[in-house]
Amino acid sequence: MTTLAVATKQLLERLHDPTVDVDAEFVVAPTSMEEAAEILAAAADVGQAVAFYGAGTHRQIGNPVDADLVITTTAMNRIIDYQPDDLTVVVEPGVTLGELEAALTDRKLTAVLPETEPNATVGGVVAAGRSGYRRLRYGPTRDRVLQATVATGYGKVVTGGSPVVKASTGYGMTRLFTGSFGTLGLIGPVLLKLWSQPRATATIVVDDPEVARNAAYRPFAVLGTRGTGRIYLGGTKEEVEAQAEAIGGRSSDGLDWPQPHDPPLRLSFRIPARFVDEAVLAARDLDATGWVAQYGVGIVEAGYDRITSDGFAAARSWAESVGGTLVIEASPDDLRRELGAWGSPPESVELQREVKDRFDPAGICNPGILPGGI
Amino acid sequence: MARAVDELTALLGDDRVRDHPLDQHLFAKDAGLRRGGAPIVVFPESSDEVAAVVKIAGAHGMPIVARGAGTGLAGGAVPQEGSLLVVLTRMNRIFEIDEVGRTAWVGPGVVNLDLSEATADRGLHFAPDPSSQSACTIGGNVATNAGGPHCLAEGSTVAHILGVELVTADGSTVILGGEAPDTPGYDLRGVIVGSEGTLGIVTKVLVRLTENHLDAATLLMAFDTIEDAARTVSEVIAAGVVPAALEMMDKPMCVAVENFVQAGYPTDAAAVLLADVLGHPAGTAASIELLSDIAVRNGATSVRVATDESERALLWKGRKSAFGAIAQAAPDYYLNDTVVPRTRIAEVISKTYEIAERYDITLMNVFHAGDGNLHPLVSFDAAEPGMTERVVAAAREMVTVAVAAGGTLSGEHGIGFEKRDLMSSVFSPEDLDAQARLREAFDQDGVLNPGKVLPEGSRCFDWGPA
Amino acid sequence: MGWVTEWAPTKVELDACIDCGLCLPVCPTFQLTGDEAASPRGRLTAMRAVDEGIMVVDERFGEIMDFCLQCRACEVVCPSMVPFGRAMEGAKAEVVAQLPDARRAFKRSVFGRALRVRGLVTMASWMAAGAQRTGIAPRLPGLLGRIAGLRPIPIPVPSTRGRTWDPDGIPKGTIALFSGCVMDPWFSEVHVAVIQLLRTAGFRVVAPEKQTCCGALAAHEGAAYDAADMVERNVQAFEGFDTVVVDAAGCSAHLKAHAGGDGASLAARVVDATELVASLIAEGSLPTIDVDRGPVAIQDPCHLRHAQRIVDEPRAILRAAGYQPVEIDTHGMCCGAAGAYQLSHPETSDELGRRKADQVRTTGAKIVASANPGCEMQLRTHLDATVRVAHPVELYWEAVSEARVIAGN
Incomplete structure (x- = not known):
């Protein structure tokens, strides 16, 4: 065991010694996955709940977790293996999106992670299953996590997935880990599939995003914000120009992404794509200060100064009635405790619990953060 | 068993429950090499019927294996002896x-x-x-x-x-x-x-x-050496140009395919690359030019560009018939499905040919070069004494070479029976145990398609309270 | 117990299949059932199991083989080029030899024996003609039970056998006409069209007296020895003719496949009427009519499209007549007639017939062209009288004669 792991173990034993009366919270920053696994094993031994922390970008998503031990990924922040000729990269979880993208610019590549969260860590983005606006063209982040290493709740280092761009070799463990919010263990290094940046890009302001979407050929994104729609294009110069002309509207070079809404309150409607316009209405009815609607994807993220419980309940019930969810993505902890971060648990919740029990038998990893108290 | 047949017949009717030895024989394998055995074959037509079938199988302690059209190559739908085979082809709405x-x-x-x-x-x-x-x-x-x-x-x-x-x-x-x-x-x-x-x-x-794409072109590029073709692939990927598809076929494969489709595949080139450029009409010309330039720079002897829909369709028909066409060479074949990093294709392919030469077996190659998904394919006659053993040994060596180059066992066919025991060459015991945990979460008693994907004893670690 | 006849599927034929499954989607019976046992791959696996001694030719084997329509759509998509039709004829011969059964014996007597006895065919035709006129359908099993699909049969029942037709000028050459068994009495208009077109193109047409039924139906029903006899008789009857035109796709396919293999053989001299007429149009010996006659739905007989790979010619002929050929499906799915199949498996046959009729109706065309008598009867059975079913060569001849009348005026 490493010194840090030994020290953590000792601290945890004291903390859980019924004869000793201490109450402490502490944060550890392991430098390797093996070390993280040892710490998790020690925590599992005493039943100590653990939370995981990168940059804290997504800390307000999910049910609030009460954990005195926090494992942070800040000491695992290297780009381990960059293979531009194979369009792959292996990164440790503490690397920020800004750092990663900067490292990829030499060959004009991108990992297609959320465009507006440069300070978020790769580990955090993968754990939260966050995708950027370009998912309309490139698919969600989980499609590009080819391999992932996790320190499990039972204290072992496990690698899932395959180190190549295409595989049907064993179970889709990367799918399981991506978006698991650390409930199965700490997400460590991941191997990501990269795309090349197109030679030309453009942002076109349009009146009706849905109409414009049908006129565009595989746009990066089609977004609606208060009072305006934007369509984002990428490709060769000729391709972008031809499309911009076909779509009409005001066109400018480059990709001008809307900034997400800062807390206090942010809600995310996740609904079938055909209900985006209705979701925008529902978001407005709750007095949103602003929103970004992703056409063709089915996400409307809206910011609020305050919401009423009744209005929120009605909006959530509408979202669920069309087969979607209304998720609180930022709020004071109390509000998420009161309203529930996720809404009704999915019908597979029992299966999910079976999975959780096998990867975190002691129930120490971010306990309760997911729907159904998982 | 007879009771299970009765209950299933009561549920589905005579016509959709089979237990004649000849039916058992017909459903005992897929498009791969292995044969299993299912004493009962059923054809449900709805989710409810599937659920009821699963319950009946459970009550009689029969493992359950699902099957579609049986075109799999890794034995995923080959029933372990004693299984109830659930054929889903009628659920085709x-x-x-x-x-x-x-x-x-x-x-x-x-x-x-x-x-x-x-x-x-x-x-x-x-x-x-x-x-x-x-x-x-x-x-x-x-x-x-x-x-x-x-x-x-x-x-x-x-x-x-x-x-x-x-x-x-x-x-x-x-x-x-x-x-x-x-x-x-x-x-x-x-x-x-x-x-x-x-x-x-x-x-x-x-x-x-x-x-759907708005514009399409298919490029057929011929090369004098496999290495030239493989280098072209690596350079295309490195250039950040991702064509819609980028396939490679070697000479023996081109000959077999051309014999079937007559699409104009060159039969004298050592290798050809087939690339699809799909997209917006304003963009395809530039992509075609870029791909051609890279190919010519790497020694392409000819580049044919097909933009006519029927010409494209014929070229692709050739590519997609490749596995079947090899039967023209010999009655049996063994197919690998490894994936390697796109930077290592040339090296791994040439080692594969060396192995084939050493074992004195006929090797053909047709594969998804763009994503490094290799399909070395050995054509042989199992009736020849000792041949099958030699082929299997050679195929294992080819897998080892791919894994050593940072690759994996299967890109798209799956593990099934076929590569199950090779899983430990790419996963640690801890990795396999984690996968076994996942499986256990869904199927505690191991009744669903037993014997597939994970090698025996994967779940050998028992850490912490479960 | 394995195989007992010389016709049995061979190891070479069976080994060609590598189980890839690409044949499944084009197989009509697999499409209807989703059942491996009703697929070409399954049938070959069953044959291989017998060949290897794992299974025997039992009732289930017979059932599986009998369920095959022998449309040979699987051969077209088979990259291993398995000679499925040949193997299946062999398997059927084995079924007949090893499983004596009244139903099969009856079919054998009809297709193996009766069809080559001209008197019997003529008698049956008289009865059918009578039934068409009186509305009283004889309670007979067999083809007569399905006379709804027949064209009106002229009385007296016509025959081409033993006759010769000369062109107006000096003949460019002589072409032999294959009269067929039921083509002669039941589809005489098609023979007339072929004969008149060949005369127009400058040929003498001869229908040898000694010819007989081609034997395709016998071969499909496992009456392999009878089929071989019939082929032999036809080989003799057509000796000395460089070109033998056959205007029923099932017959031309069978003669091409079975009447010898070398260049001088009958097989090499047989030409389907659609091929011959299309080539005469292409070389300018027959005219292209510049009139818009509207759409014609195309139904490709399996033994034209799959067995002979003749696809373009019927379309070219229709275009030359002024029609616009309209496709009805991509793979040329069998209409379900399949020779005697409509008698042995009426449910499957009817289902396929209904589907085919629906495809034709969807096009809105008022004419559907089919170059085989079995398909024609099936289409007519499943379509109402508002849609005409005709041979493409027949439609072309009508257009040519109409154009002549106009030119004459």
Whole structure:
């Protein structure tokens, strides 16, 4: 065991010694996955709940977790293996999106992670299953996590997935880990599939995003914000120009992404794509200060100064009635405790619990953060 | 067993329950080499019937194996002895198509190509296009996380499945994923894809449909050496140009294919590359030029550009018939499905030829070069004494070479029986144990497609309270 | 017990299949049932199991083989080029030899014996003609039970055998006409069209007296020895003719496949009427009519499209007549007639017939062209009288004669 792991173990034993009366919270920053696994094993031994922390970008998503031990990924922040000729990269979880993208610019590549969260860590983005606006063209982040290493709740280092761009070799463990919010263990290094940046890009302001979407050929994104729609294009110069002309509207070079809404309150409607316009209405009815609607994807993220419980309940019930969810993505902890971060648990919740029990038998990893108290 | 047959017959009728030895024989294998044995074969027509069948099998302690069109190559649908085989081909309805959301709910028995044909008038298609796409079912695609040439740009099946209805080991039915993005909780939908029928039986599939391209061209590039072709692939990828598909075929393969389709494949080149450039009309010319330039720089002896739809279709028909066409050379074949980093293709391919030479076996190559998915294919006659053993030994060596180059066992066919015992060459005991834990979460008693994917004894670690 | 006849599927034929499954989607019976046992791959696996001694030719084997339509759509998509039709004829011969059964014996007597006895065919035709006129259908099993699909049969029942037709000028050459068994009495208009077109193109047409039924139906029903006899008789009857024109696709396919293999053989001299007429049009010996006659739905007989790979010619002929050929499906799915199949498997046959009729109706065309008598009867059975079913050569001849009348005026 490493010194840090030994020290953590000792601290945890004291903390859980019924004869000793201490109450402490502490944060550890392991430098390797093996070390993280040892710490998790020690925590599992005493039943100590653990939370995981990168940059804290997504800390307000999910049910609030009460954990005195926090494992942070800040000491695992290297780009381990960059293979531009194979369009792959292996990164440790503490690397920020800004750092990663900067490292990829030499060959004009991108990992297609959320465009507006440069300070978020790769580990955090993968754990939260966050995708950027370009998912309309490139698919969600989980499609590009080819391999992932996790320190499990039972204290072992496990690698899932395959180190190549295409595989049907064993179970889709990367799918399981991506978006698991650390409930199965700490997400460590991941191997990501990269795309090349197109030679030309453009942002076109349009009146009706849905109409414009049908006129565009595989746009990066089609977004609606208060009072305006934007369509984002990428490709060769000729391709972008031809499309911009076909779509009409005001066109400018480059990709001008809307900034997400800062807390206090942010809600995310996740609904079938055909209900985006209705979701925008529902978001407005709750007095949103602003929103970004992703056409063709089915996400409307809206910011609020305050919401009423009744209005929120009605909006959530509408979202669920069309087969979607209304998720609180930022709020004071109390509000998420009161309203529930996720809404009704999915019908597979029992299966999910079976999975959780096998990867975190002691129930120490971010306990309760997911729907159904998982 | 007789009781199980009676109960199943009461449920499904005579016509949809089979136990004659000849039927058992016909359903004992897929398109691969292995043969299993299912004493009972059933043809349910609805999710409810599947659930009821699973319960009956459970009551009689019979393992359950699902099967679609039986075009798999890794033995995923080959029933372990004593299994109840559930054939899903009759569940082939397209339930609904959402044009705005670009999704469709379909039965697992829908044939891959039929789905694309059914959505063509809406300008949409189902992107995964395995070579068997005219015959294979969506359910089978989900089971193996099937690929195909055009997965280079579009991603494998998992990127195109948004939800599934699953009948679990205990016969209950649950929906995983759905039309809305990012369903809260674990992405069990993503886990089901590629799980080869070991986590449940998929009875309905919500697929993502992809916008059809507006313009298309297919390039056929001929080379004097395999290395020149492989270098071209690496350079294309490194240039950040991702064609819609980038396939390689060597000389013996071209000869066999040309004999069947007469599409004008050169029969004197050491290797050809087949590339599809799909996209917006304003962009294709530039992509064609770029690909041609790279090919010529790397020694291409000819570059043919097909823009006519029927000419393109014929070239692709040749590529997609390749596996079948090899039977012209010898009655049996053994096929690998390894994937290597795109930077290592030339090196791994040449080692593969060395191995074939050393074992004195006939090797053909036809593969998805763009994503490094190699398909070294050994053509042989199993009747020749000792031949099968030699072929299997050579094939194992080829896998070892690919794994040593940072690759993996299967790109799109799955593990099944075929590569199960090679899993420990790419996964540690801890990794395999984690996968076994996942399987156990879905199927405690191991009744679903036993003996597939994970080697015996994967779940050998017992850490902490379970 | 294995195989007992010389016709049995051979190891070479069976080994060609590598189980890839690409044949499944084009197989009509697999499409209807989703059942491996009703697929070409399954049938070959069953044959291989017998060949290897794992299974025997039992009732289930017979059932599986009998369920095959022998449309040979699987051969077209088979990259291993398995000679499925040949193997299946062999398997059927084995079934007949090893499983004596009244139903099969009856079929054998009809297709193996009766069809080559001209008197019997003529008698049956008289009865059918009578039934068409009185509305009283004889309670007979067999083809007569399905006379709804027949054209009106002229009385007296016509025959071409033993006759010769000369062109107006000096003949360019002589072409032999294969009269067929039921073509002669039941589809005489098609013979007339072929004969008149060949005369127009400058040929003498001869229908040898000694010819007989081609034997295709016998071969499909496992009456292999009878089929071989019939081929032999035809080989003799057509000796000395460089070109033998056959205007029923099932017959031309059978003669091409079975009447010898070398260049001088009858097989090499047989030409389907659609091929011959299309080539005469292409070389300018027959006219292209510049009149818009509207759409014609195309139904490709399996033994034209799959067995002979003749696809373009019927379309070219229709275009030359002024029609626009309209496709009805991509793979050329069998209409379900399949020779005697409509008698042994009426449900499957009817289902396929209904599907085919629906495809035709969907086009809105008022004419459907089919170059085989079995398909023609099936189409007529499943379509109402508002859609005309005709041979493409027949439609072309009508257009040519109409154009002549106009030119004459």
